[in-house]
Amino acid sequence: xxxxxxxxxxGMLVAVVQTILKQAGKEDYGLWVVxxxxxxxxxxxxxxxxxxxxxxxxxxxxx
Amino acid sequence: xxxxxxxxxxxxxxxxxxxxRQASPEMATLLSMTLGVVLLLWIVDSxxxxxxxxxxxxxxxxxxxEYIKAILKVVGISYIAGFSAQMCRxxxxxALASKVELAGKVMILxxxxxxxxxxxxxxxxxxxxxx
Numbered sequence: 330x331x332x333x334x335x336x337x338x339x340g341m342l343v344a345v346v347q348t349i350l351k352q353a354g355k356e357d358y359g360l361w362v363v364x365x366x367x368x369x370x371x372x373x374x375x376x377x378x379x380x381x382x383x384x385x386x387x388x389x390x391x392x
Numbered sequence: 393x394x395x396x397x398x399x400x401x402x403x404x405x406x407x408x409x410x411x412x413r414q415a416s417p418e419m420a421t422l423l424s425m426t427l428g429v430v431l432l433l434w435i436v437d438s439x440x441x442x443x444x445x446x447x448x449x450x451x452x453x454x455x456x457x458e459y460i461k462a463i464l465k466v467v468g469i470s471y472i473a474g475f476s477a478q479m480c481r482x483x484x485x486x487a488l489a490s491k492v493e494l495a496g497k498v499m500i501l502x503x504x505x506x507x508x509x510x511x512x513x514x515x516x517x518x519x520x521x522x523x
Contacts (some may be wrong), residue, residue, distance in 0.1 A: 385436060
């Protein structure tokens with residue numbers, strides 16, 4: 330539950346920063362903000378995915 | 393887990409994803425992935441209980457444990473493959489999703505083949521016994 334709101338918050342933050350950058354006329358930095366935000370969120374999500382796959386592995390005797 | 397909390401999480405997640413999608417679509421994809429992972433983690437916990445009682449039943453019926461393990465492996469593979477294929481399809485990569493599904497089918501075939509071979513050898517023995 331915490332994770333979902335964290336990701337939503339990061340998404341909102343990225344959008345706000347992008348809008349501010351657009352207002353300041355530095356739109357080329359916007360892409361990098363999106364990339365950094367996506368990587369940060371992806372690192373959070375990947376841990377959860379690993380947890381899920383590990384749980385499935387131990388439950389169903391996979392490898 | 394409680395079905396009400398799962399349904400509530402799905403509905404809250406729906407609203408949050410709808411809000412975020414306007415701001416940044418990439419985050420919305422990641423968010424739906426996270427929601428899927430959290431929901432499946434809850435379901436796996438419940439499924440583990442069903443698996444243990446299934447194994448108990450199989451042991452009582454004196455079914456060989458390797459066959460039950462093969463069935464469980466098939467279920468696990470389809471679980472993981474279905475999850476990742478749905479993620480790919482959500483992100484708009486349906487070609488990638490069908491590749492993942494194909495990989496899952498091949499893995500299931502590999503697991504099912506030894507069982508099939510056991511059936512065939514049992515049939516061979518039967519055919520040899522009858523004059």
